[in-house]
Amino acid sequence: MSLNTIQFGFSFFVFFKAKAMEGKTMIKLSHVVAFLLLASLFQPLTARDLVFEVSDEIDVLRFPMAKENQVKTLDDVSKPFFCPGKQSWPELVGKPAETAKKIIEKENPIAKVQFLFPGMVRPANYVCGRVFVIVNWNLIVQITPRMG
Secondary structure, eight states: OOHHHHHHHHHHHHHHHHHHOOHHHHHHHHHHHHHHHHHHHSOOOOGGGSEEEEETTEEEEEOHHHHTTOSOOTTOTTSOSSOSSOOBOGGGTTSBHHHHHHHHHHHOTTOEEEEEOTTOOOOOSOOTTEEEEEBOTTSBBOSOOEEO
16 A cells, blocks of 8 residues: 555545544544554564574674664773763872862863762762762862763
């Protein structure tokens, strides 16, 4: 069945149903029909489309798009998955806050450094380019600064 036939059938159906139905019911029906038509245009991903590999006696299930570099996977170590540049600075523990800020901004130019003092709440969401430096009241780094 061609797309023109489907479109003609849909138009014919909507025209004659419009006489019988009114208001919100007609809108709901047209949304359902439009969704079904759009959904039929996309090829479904079935289990037989997945690639099943055996490596080191471990079964691995991969999507076929991963082979064609259409999907970024977690095992692709050639490119950073989240943010470019350095992600953590363990060597800064025990250093002064200003020195830590200069080193972080030098090693990762997109990093915005924010200081947190004891008792302050650290947001749980991950933001690329945000680095929290947890310092004590003497402005000495206490915990390894990390991107996020």
